[in-house]
Amino acid sequence: MIELMIGLDVSTERGGLTVAEFRSFAELVLARAAERGGADAYLFLENGVRGVEPERLTYAGLDRSAKELAAWLQERGLTGRQVLLLYPSGLEFLTAFVGCLYAGAVAVPAPLPTEQGQHFQRVSGIVRDARVGAVLTIGKHEPDVRAWLAAEGFSDVHCLATDGHAGDAAAWRDPGLGPEDLAFLQYTSGSTSEPKGVMVSHGNLLANEAAIQRATGSGPDTVLGGWLPFYHDMGLIGHVLQPLWLGTSAVLMSPTSFLRRPVRWLELLSEHRVTISAAPNFAYDLCLRRITDAHLEGIDLSSWKVACNGAEPVRAETLRAFAERFAPYGFRADTSFPCYGMAETTLLVSGKRHGRTALVREVDAAGLEAGRLEGPYLQAPTRALASSGVVNPEDFEVRIVDPETKAERPEAEVGEIWVRGASVSAGYWDRPEVNAEVFGARITGAEELGPWLRTGDLGAMERGELFVTGRLKEMVLINGRNIYPYDVENAVRGLDPTALGAGAVFAVDTDQEHLVVVHEVRPSALADQDLKQLTATVQALVSREFAVPAGNVLLVRPGTVRRTTSGKIQRTLMRKLFLEGAVTPLHAVLDPAVRALVGDRDPEPVG
Incomplete structure (x- = not known):
């Protein structure tokens, strides 16, 4: 376990109010409710359409509803117990989460399976692992949730639809929480293993909200907004809880609304004058691909001060292209805010320096494969790395460490990123x-x-800047050379960004390591291009750019490449599915040794 003292001296100014040494996030929200009263805490737009009046939740309304729910939880002995939150995007989730904090219960946010056409299998695993004592949802989904609980034998788990009557606010009692008490469990995506619940304490949460404020320069005039899932760390801590920390407001919409029509995100930012909004790199790419000039009539992005880009390697090309594409609509290059963080650190670790554009470092490709940031050298191949910013010493210490020897690596040398704070x-x-x-x-x-x-x-540190280069377990070693899957995926997609979508690159082992490229293509964009020819083009590119054999290429339909909820490519899962023959290509070329490895499960192209 980390042996860190949570000796918080969290202080900031907001309109004359000094926020100092709150013992819990619940205590902070209580203070905010007393201070802000009838002011809006949240606005929610189901479809994020311009001109539509949003649903509103004031600080007083949030406080009242949270106390009603907290009283219900306390009456049933759930203080200190884990409570699963199964909600579609909406205001009900927000009151349920704060209600858990008020009750001294441990919130366990999770995706509502029926919202994405999923089964309850993963959520059942969370209930068992977390030893959940209650499930909260809304009336629309309560029958399905109760049926699932009964079928799984969770007879001792309470269930409540919180859009009905919950409890008597007057019966609520302050649980007297401290910084060491758990606030919630953030379950990881399970991209490389079974999902694990990160134990986030009230002290962790207070510390990271302060870190986010320092990194982004947010303050009393900040308006947050976006579409990120509420159950995921970036959406929860960045969009939902940071406004409470600041005593400001957030304008929110559902992820589904954004994915169906990406311009709705920009409409939301424009109409509600949002100043800070976050998303993974893939969301910025989606805007570049799917938003036309006709969609942008009337859009004004000049209020957007901080465009957080995190949760996966940040593409230097995406930063450049997004700034150029939306500059005529008020977006400034210095608004892009590459950052780095994870659930295990609550959220944010590093972010772009204030007052500067994002730093992009051209490095020698061979040097990077050897584990060094160096060059670039004349006429030698290069790789563009976007910095994930700097680390504030008030919040974290970061070291780059050899993962095998556990010795610290020198400046500009690649190793595993180690963090404490x-x-x-x-x-x-x-x-x-x-x-x-x-x-x-x-x-x-x-x-x-x-x-x-x-x-x-x-990653590597150079002149105080943190460069994240990939995942330790996903590194591909071929012919003694380190190949970063992300670099290959990026290069392949660059062949034709209008036709090629997400990709997953990984290695499989026969008598030697073989590179496998799985890449999505949009058939409608390839009417004049033969899939066989495109496969050959991909092979030639990988061989030329990375000097490794590229005998295994699978072109697949959009949606085949799996992602986590934060948009990270699930390469380990894709490797597993490939070896099981569960990846169905539109066209595939496989090395004979790899074909033999897959055996009877060899994926057959579809017609």
Whole structure:
């Protein structure tokens, strides 16, 4: 476990009010409700359409509804217990989350399976792992939730539709929480293993909200907004809880609304004069592909001060293209805010320097494969790395460490990113052995500095800037060379961004390592291009740019490549599906050794 003192001295100014040393996030929200009263805390637009009056939730309304729910939870002995939140995007989730904080319960946000046509299998695993005592939802979904609980044998788990009567606010009692008490469990996506619940304490949450404020320069005039899922760390901590920390407001819409019509995000930002909004890199790419000039009539992005881009490697090309595309509509290049963070650190670790455009570093490609940031050199191949910004020493310490020897790496050399600070959680729920390894790591020769979090991410520090280069477990080693899957995926997509979507690159092992490229294509955009020819073009590109054999290329339909809820490519899962023959290509070319490895499960192209 991390042996960090949560000795918070969290202070900031907001209109003359000094926020200092709150013992819990619940205590902070209570203070905000008393201060802000009838002011809007949240506005929600189901479809994010311009000109539509949003649903509103004031600070007083949030406080009242949260206390009613908290009283219900306390009456049933759920203080200190885990409570699963299964909601579609909407205001009900927000009151349920704060209600859990008020009750001293541990919120467990999760995606509502019926919202995405999923089954309850993953959520059942969370209920068992977290030992959930109650499930909260809305009346529309309550029958399905109750039926699922009964079918799974969760007879002792309470269920409540919180859009009905919950409890008596007058019966609520302050649970007297401290910074060490758990606020919620943030379950990871499970992209490389079974989902694990990150234990986020009230102290972690207060510390990271303060870190976000310092990094983004947010303040009393900040308006947050966006479409990110409420159950995911970036949406929850960045869009939902940061407004409460600041005592300001947020304008929110559903992820489905954005995915169906990406311009709705920009409409929301324009109409409600949003100043800070966050999204993964793929969302900015989606806007570039799907928003036309006709969609942008009347759009004004000049209020947008901080466009957070995180949760996956940030593409330098995306930063450039987005700034150029939307400059005529008021978007400034210095608005782009590449950042880095994860659930294990509550959320944010680093962000772009204030008052500067995002830093893009051209590095020598061969040097990067050897684990160094160097060059560029004349006429030698290069890679463009977007910096994920700087680390504020008030919030974190970051070291780059050799993952094998656990010795610290020098400036500009690639290693595993290790982190410590008040935002770093105590570990995963009920995973003591994993926690000792991941959250209790020590640097060789500097053991006295205490434990660090091993992030599993690869990166380098250069002149104070953090460059994230990939995931440790996803690195491909071929012919003694380190190949970053992200670089290959990016290069392939660059062949034709209008026709090529997401890609997943990984390695499989026969008598040697083989590179496999799975890439989505939009058939409608390839009417004049033969899939066989495109496959050959991909092979030639990979061979030329990366000097490795590219005998395995699968072109697949859009939606085939799996992502996490934050947009990260699930390469480990895609490798597993490929080996199981569960990836159905439109066209595929496989090396004979790889074809033999897949065997009878060899994926057959579809007609």
